[in-house]
Amino acid sequence: MEPIIRTENLDLYYEQFHALKSVNLDIPEKAATAFIGPSGCGKSTLLRTLNRMNDQIAGTRIEGLVSLGGADIYDKNMEVESLRKRVGMVFQQPNPFPKSIYENVAYGPRLQGIKKKSELDEIVEESLKQAALWDEVKDFQKRSALGLSGGQQQRLCIARALAVKPDVLLMDESTSALDPISTAKIEELIRQIKNRYTIVMVTHNMHQAARVSDKTVFFLNGEVIEAAETKTLFSTPEDSRTEDYISGRFG
Ligand SMILES: Nc1ncnc2c1ncn2[C@@H]1O[C@H](COP(=O)(O)OP(=O)(O)OP(=O)(O)O)[C@@H](O)[C@H]1O
Numbered sequence: 001m002e003p004i005i006r007t008e009n010l011d012l013y014y015e016q017f018h019a020l021k022s023v024n025l026d027i028p029e030k031a032a033t034a035f036i037g038p039s040g041c042g043k044s045t046l047l048r049t050l051n052r053m054n055d056q057i058a059g060t061r062i063e064g065l066v067s068l069g070g071a072d073i074y075d076k077n078m079e080v081e082s083l084r085k086r087v088g089m090v091f092q093q094p095n096p097f098p099k100s101i102y103e104n105v106a107y108g109p110r111l112q113g114i115k116k117k118s119e120l121d122e123i124v125e126e127s128l129k130q131a132a133l134w135d136e137v138k139d140f141q142k143r144s145a146l147g148l149s150g151g152q153q154q155r156l157c158i159a160r161a162l163a164v165k166p167d168v169l170l171m172d173e174s175t176s177a178l179d180p181i182s183t184a185k186i187e188e189l190i191r192q193i194k195n196r197y198t199i200v201m202v203t204h205n206m207h208q209a210a211r212v213s214d215k216t217v218f219f220l221n222g223e224v225i226e227a228a229e230t231k232t233l234f235s236t237p238e239d240s241r242t243e244d245y246i247s248g249r250f251g
Pocket residue numbers: 014017019037038039040041042043044045046057202204
């Protein structure tokens with residue numbers, strides 16, 4: 001699997017606190033990678049470094065390299081807006097705009113200058129289909145997104161992220177606020193789209209990582225303990241700490 005994202009000797013500090021310690025990691029292109037590990041081990045912190053969301057947290061300092069398609073994303077010439085277009089993000093809580101279903105998805109493409117209604121219609125339909133929401137909302141696209149269920153809102157947020165055709169989709173515990181049926185729908189849609197997009201997901205749920213990801217990365221105290229093909233990591237982990245974690249002995 002070809003890496004699209006690479007971190008080299010990546011350290012991150014929140015003021016004095018050393019949250020990521022010399023992380024060396026390859027994220028394969030057009031596949032799903034899951035970050036697992038106990039609470040506070042740095043999974044979300046690393047995810048946020050991949051589209052520079054940590055820039056917004058005062059006191060954050062980064063050393064080392066994060067590259068996307070070979071380009072250093074912390075280079076002074078990197079435009080953060082265009083980086084975030086290429087690396088989209090879906091959060092734990094669904095956060096649709098207080099606008100119609102249609103306008104939520106059309107928002108990004110409009111910002112990119114697409115004005116033609118037929119073109120926008122096509123992007124909205126395709127994005128809603130990819131997010132497995134089209135059949136449920138195609139006749140109600142003018143209704144407020146806030147009237148959708150939590151699970152539908154989360155799939156709408158995924159559609160909104162996909163509408164700008166990102167290379168990478170970051171998902172930060174994107175099913176943890178949802179019921180099991182909504183969670184299963186999102187897992188299924190990840191399986192459907194992961195051959196077209198690079199997906200990086202933080203999950204507390206090891207079973208979810210095993211079900212949907214191709215590669216799994218196990219973190220402990222800000223360090224990558226083990227990164228391997230998901231099947232290998234869950235069947236024959238190399239490190240005893242990985243084995244203890246996946247067998248439920250801690251965390
Ligand atoms: N904005 C911040 N300022 C200071 N410390 C922070 C900040 N965000 C996270 N941390 C600390 O960095 C460490 C890693 O946090 P992070 O949220 O990345 O862990 P996580 O593995 O995603 O945890 P969880 O599974 O609970 O979400 C924790 O000790 C956390 O308290």
